Amino acid sequence: MKNKANFGATVTEASRERPTLKTIAFMTGLGITTVSRALKDAPDIGAETKERVRMVASQLGYQPNRAGVRLRTGKTNVIALVLSIDEEIMGFSSQLVFGISEVLTGTPYHIVVTPHSHSKDPMLPVRYILETGSADGVIISRIEPDDPRVRLLSERNMPFATHGRTDAGLMHPFHDFDNEAFAHQAVEKLVVRGRKRIALLQPPSKLTYYTHTRIGFQTGLHDYGAEEVPLRVTIDTPLDEIRNAVETMMRSSNAPDGIVCLAGSAAIAVNAGIEAAGKRLGHDVDMASKESAPILNWIRPEIITAYEDVRHAGREMAKAVIARIDGVEPEMLQSVSQPVWKA
Amino acid sequence: MKNKANFGATVTEASRERPTLKTIAFMTGLGITTVSRALKDAPDIGAETKERVRMVASQLGYQPNRAGVRLRTGKTNVIALVLSIDEEIMGFSSQLVFGISEVLTGTPYHIVVTPHSHSKDPMLPVRYILETGSADGVIISRIEPDDPRVRLLSERNMPFATHGRTDAGLMHPFHDFDNEAFAHQAVEKLVVRGRKRIALLQPPSKLTYYTHTRIGFQTGLHDYGAEEVPLRVTIDTPLDEIRNAVETMMRSSNAPDGIVCLAGSAAIAVNAGIEAAGKRLGHDVDMASKESAPILNWIRPEIITAYEDVRHAGREMAKAVIARIDGVEPEMLQSVSQPVWKA
DNA sequence: CATTTTCACTGTAACGTTACAGATTTTAAG
DNA sequence: CTTAAAATCTGTAACGTTACAGTGAAAATG
Numbered sequence: 001m002k003n004k005a006n007f008g009a010t011v012t013e014a015s016r017e018r019p020t021l022k023t024i025a026f027m028t029g030l031g032i033t034t035v036s037r038a039l040k041d042a043p044d045i046g047a048e049t050k051e052r053v054r055m056v057a058s059q060l061g062y063q064p065n066r067a068g069v070r071l072r073t074g075k076t077n078v079i080a081l082v083l084s085i086d087e088e089i090m091g092f093s094s095q096l097v098f099g100i101s102e103v104l105t106g107t108p109y110h111i112v113v114t115p116h117s118h119s120k121d122p123m124l125p126v127r128y129i130l131e132t133g134s135a136d137g138v139i140i141s142r143i144e145p146d147d148p149r150v151r152l153l154s155e156r157n158m159p160f161a162t163h164g165r166t167d168a169g170l171m172h173p174f175h176d177f178d179n180e181a182f183a184h185q186a187v188e189k190l191v192v193r194g195r196k197r198i199a200l201l202q203p204p205s206k207l208t209y210y211t212h213t214r215i216g217f218q219t220g221l222h223d224y225g226a227e228e229v230p231l232r233v234t235i236d237t238p239l240d241e242i243r244n245a246v247e248t249m250m251r252s253s254n255a256p257d258g259i260v261c262l263a264g265s266a267a268i269a270v271n272a273g274i275e276a277a278g279k280r281l282g283h284d285v286d287m288a289s290k291e292s293a294p295i296l297n298w299i300r301p302e303i304i305t306a307y308e309d310v311r312h313a314g315r316e317m318a319k320a321v322i323a324r325i326d327g328v329e330p331e332m333l334q335s336v337s338q339p340v341w342k343a
Numbered sequence: 344m345k346n347k348a349n350f351g352a353t354v355t356e357a358s359r360e361r362p363t364l365k366t367i368a369f370m371t372g373l374g375i376t377t378v379s380r381a382l383k384d385a386p387d388i389g390a391e392t393k394e395r396v397r398m399v400a401s402q403l404g405y406q407p408n409r410a411g412v413r414l415r416t417g418k419t420n421v422i423a424l425v426l427s428i429d430e431e432i433m434g435f436s437s438q439l440v441f442g443i444s445e446v447l448t449g450t451p452y453h454i455v456v457t458p459h460s461h462s463k464d465p466m467l468p469v470r471y472i473l474e475t476g477s478a479d480g481v482i483i484s485r486i487e488p489d490d491p492r493v494r495l496l497s498e499r500n501m502p503f504a505t506h507g508r509t510d511a512g513l514m515h516p517f518h519d520f521d522n523e524a525f526a527h528q529a530v531e532k533l534v535v536r537g538r539k540r541i542a543l544l545q546p547p548s549k550l551t552y553y554t555h556t557r558i559g560f561q562t563g564l565h566d567y568g569a570e571e572v573p574l575r576v577t578i579d580t581p582l583d584e585i586r587n588a589v590e591t592m593m594r595s596s597n598a599p600d601g602i603v604c605l606a607g608s609a610a611i612a613v614n615a616g617i618e619a620a621g622k623r624l625g626h627d628v629d630m631a632s633k634e635s636a637p638i639l640n641w642i643r644p645e646i647i648t649a650y651e652d653v654r655h656a657g658r659e660m661a662k663a664v665i666a667r668i669d670g671v672e673p674e675m676l677q678s679v680s681q682p683v684w685k686a
Numbered sequence: 687c688a689t690t691t692t693c694a695c696t697g698t699a700a701c702g703t704t705a706c707a708g709a710t711t712t713t714a715a716g
Numbered sequence: 717c718t719t720a721a722a723a724t725c726t727g728t729a730a731c732g733t734t735a736c737a738g739t740g741a742a743a744a745t746g
Contacts, residue, residue: 018476020732031696036734046694063475067413068732071701076410085441090636091434098428101458110455110477115444132406133361134453239641268641293433298582298611299642363702374726379704389724411702414731691744701733708726715720 019060027056039064077108079321080135082125082149084118084142086236090265092292092310096163099314100139107322109136123148130156137321139163143174145208159324161317161333165208173320173333177290177308179209179262180216182339186260186288187220189304189341193286195258199229199249201266204236213262229256235263242266246273250285257285264291271300290339297342306339313337362403370399420451422664423478425468425492427461427485429579433608435635435653439506442657443482450665452479466491473499480664482506486517488551502667504660504676508551516663516676520633520651522552522605523559525682529603529631530563532647532684536629538601542572542592544609547579556605572599582612589616593628600628607634614643633682640685649682656680 017023025032030049038045038053039062056062070076081100083093100111112135114125122142126149129135136159140149143164150170153160161173183200190198200217203210221228233245249255250273259274261267267289271281279285282302289296289303292310296303320333360366368375373396381388381396382405399405413419424443426436443454455478457468465485469492472478479502483492486507493513496503504516526543533541543560546553564571576588592598593616602617604610610632614624622628625645632639632646635653639646663676 018474021734022732032732033697033734034695036732037695040734044694049694061474065414065732066475066477067410067419068701069734070410071408071414071703071731072733072735074701083440085444091437093440094434094437097426097436097440097456098458101428101456110457112453112455113440113444114453115441131361131404132409134409243641265638268638272641295608295611298586298615364704365702375702376704376727377725379702380725383704387724392724408702411731412704414701414733415703415705417731687746689745691742693742694740696737696739698736698738700735703731705730706728708728710725711723713720713722716718 018065019057019062020065023060024053024056024062027060028053074133076134076136077110078112078135079104079109079137079139079318080125080129081111081113082129082138082140083113083115084122085115086118090263090293090295095292095310096139096141096314096317099311099316100318101314102311103315103318103322109322118142123152126152130158137161137325139317139321143208144206145211146170147208159321161320161324163313163317165212167208167211172330173317173324175313175316175320175334176209176336177313178212178336178338179203179290180212180219182262182290182306183213183216183260184220184223185216185339185341186304186306187217187226187258188224189288190258190260190286191220191224191226193258195256195286196226197229197256198226198258198260199231199256201231201242201259201261201263201270202234203262204234217260226258229254231259235261235266237266239265239269242269243273243276246270247276250274250277250279255279255285259285259287261287261289264289264293264296267291267296267303268299271303294342305342307342308339309337361408362400362405363408366403367396367399367405370403371396417476419477419479420453421455421478422447422452422480422482422661423468423472424454424456425472425481425483426456426458427465428458429461433606433636433638438635438653439482439484439657439660442654442659443661444657445654446658446661446665452665461485466495469495473501480504480668482660482664486551487549488554489513490551502664504663504667506656506660508555510551510554514673516660516667516673518656518659518663518677519552519679520656521555521679521681522546522633523555523562525605525633525649526556526559526603527563527566528559528682528684529647529649530560530569530601531567532631533601533603533629534563534567534569536601538599538629539569540572540599541569541601541603542574542599544574544585544589544602544604544606544613545577546605547577560603569601572597574602578604578606578609580609582608585609585612586616586619589613590619593617593620593622598622598628602628602630604630604632607632607636607639610634610639610646611642614646637685648685650685651682652680 021032021035024035035053038050104111116125129138138158138160141163143162143166145167147166150166150172163175165174165176202213233242259270261270274281274285281300287303290306290308292308296305316335323333364375364378367378378396381393447454459468472481481503484506486505486509488510490509493509493515508517508519545556576585602613604613617624617628624643630646632648633651634648635651639648659678666676
């Protein structure tokens with residue numbers, strides 16, 4: 001009862017202050033510890049007491065003070081999203097953020113966005129999070145086969161999920177788009193339209209899904225009897241360079257009659273290159289592209305598009321990190337989503 | 344010296360633990376308070392002592408524990424970005440986030456993203472932030488002339504900046520794009536090309552910049568002697584409805600010969616509508632559009648585009664909130680950026 | 687009826703930080 | 717020399733929370 005004096009003097013003022021366990025303790029006449037435990041539904045608190053505490057708490061609109069919890073327990077209730085600034089042209093990362101938030105709403109977790117330029121050291125943000133313990137879980141993208149961030153996070157036992165897979169016997173939660181299936185099916189779609197000489201606008205070779213893409217593409221070529229026309233730019237190349245490279249390619253005697261494209265924004269540049277070369281989509285050449293926002297068909301209905309649901313990816317990864325934090329085994333937290341072809 | 348025993352026993356282990364003021368106090372032989380004050384460059388600490396403390400601190404890679412600071416001082420070192428999920432198609436909000444982060448890097452601030460659907464109560468996230476004191480500053484967008492969030496934040500003395508202006512004598516930091524100038528100039532560009540019958544794809548009427556847009560547009564019509572062809576959809580309308588509305592309009596006897604469009608994503612749908620009606624951009628009709636990512640000209644070089652630098656907006660708002668937190672007057676923290684027309 | 691168990695509840699300490707009110711030593715002033 | 721004034725430094729308490737080690741009373745056991 002030593003709090004009584006405190007409250008007696010300031011009861012009217014106190015009602016405007018943010019309620020704490022102390023407030024509830026005072027109002028119920030219980031100890032602070034009891035209130036804390038009651039709200040956590042601890043087994044050594046009476047049922048009726050719990051009920052009473054819960055009532056008062058919700059009456060007051062009590063919300064645990066995050067700093068208090070964090071200081072005492074180390075639990076931050078933060079999920080850090082590490083984003084590469086440069087990968088972004090088409091709102092890819094907004095969708096990720098929104099997907100993640102969807103899941104985090106209704107949990108105590110907040111999402112902190114930690115961007116970095118991938119020209120700088122990609123380890124920096126991850127190291128910062130580990131050193132300062134500023135998050136309970138981490139989400140990273142642009143994964144490499146033997147990604148050092150994945151190694152470090154695993155080693156330090158920090159729960160995390162990746163957008164993309166590794167390929168070095170590292171076991172961890174991930175969500176990935178099935179780029180192998182996409183590339184394979186893309187080749188099929190083109191061959192069905194009579195295309196046999198196909199170019200691939202692929203991801204940069206250091207990312208894991210470069211290989212997935214290559215395998216799907218080459219298997220497709222083999223299965224459906226087509227051949228590759230080489231293209232030296234990647235989806236990370238600036239759009240004008242892509243356009244120029246495609247224009248040059250389309251003007252050459254070696255021009256392809258089909259193009260597979262791994263990103264929606266790049267597809268726009270490819271299309272510009274095709275048109276600059278005086279060719280027509282659907283006539284001289286066909287293009288199959290992945291897109292993370294349904295806009296390509298607004299631009300050219302002839303583009304064969306597969307949708308990658310990035311928001312869904314965000315949801316999956318958010319669920320995975322939280323599950324990982326709760327101790328679920330990484331094996332259970334891996335998922336791959338299939339391309340959805342338009343029409 | 345009462346810490347000595349503690350440390351003596353665990354000195355090797357302690358070196359792996361995260362350093363605190365206590366660690367530095369032990370290493371320098373000073374009191375915890377002294378170290379704290381030394382690191383803040385307080386006037387009552389000796390110059391040599393400060394130097395020594397700073398050395399040891401940086402040696403150890405000391406970083407203040409955020410939970411400790413927050414619990415003690417109430418300072419969260421968090422900027423909350425409140426985003427509307429629905430407004431997003433083209434990576435608008437990613438650019439905002441990146442712009443904000445650019446400024447926040449090198450400050451102690453982190454960015455927490457708090458999304459919400461604007462079909463739900465838009466006050467919810469703001470109320471949550473106020474009630475839980477979970478941020479030192481807030482950034483909001485989609486501003487209305489008499490925005491209740493602006494009122495509430497002002498009333499509660501929470502530093503904030505808005506992306507867009509209010510119009511009810513509310514004084515607060517903001518950054519805005521000059522939509523009035525944009526609309527006016529857009530009309531000019533169209534009239535210069537001989538267009539006289541112009542349609543406007545405008546923002547929803549509840550947002551402040553609807554009025555700005557209308558004023559610029561109508562002044563432009565008047566100044567350059569053109570007339571308006573009404574269009575009932577807004578840039579918030581789903582893309583397929585925009586397309587249909589535009590197609591219908593373009594097929595009608597009342598079809599415009601110029602269109603002003605306030606958003607890049609909507610422009611894509613407008614273009615699709617024009618083409619669906621069998622008209623050609625640059626021949627039958629011209630379009631001037633704002634865009635926040637340079638993609639429209641990849642799609643149709645004929646579109647007259649003005650660039651809105653959203654990343655810059657993010658930077659401006661981040662600087663504004665921080666300045667506001669530091670006590671700078673709102674009057675000093677308002678900026679408007681001008682449209683930049685391509686070529 | 688004495689003893690053990692169970693049940694319901696509680697005080698203390700600690701997480702890392704800073705405001706505040708001293709404490710000690712040195713220097714300046716009278 | 718004494719006294720006042722700087723100049724430096726420090727311990728205590730508190731922010732809100734929870735782990736831990738209890739306490740006291742009632743119920744079950746022998």
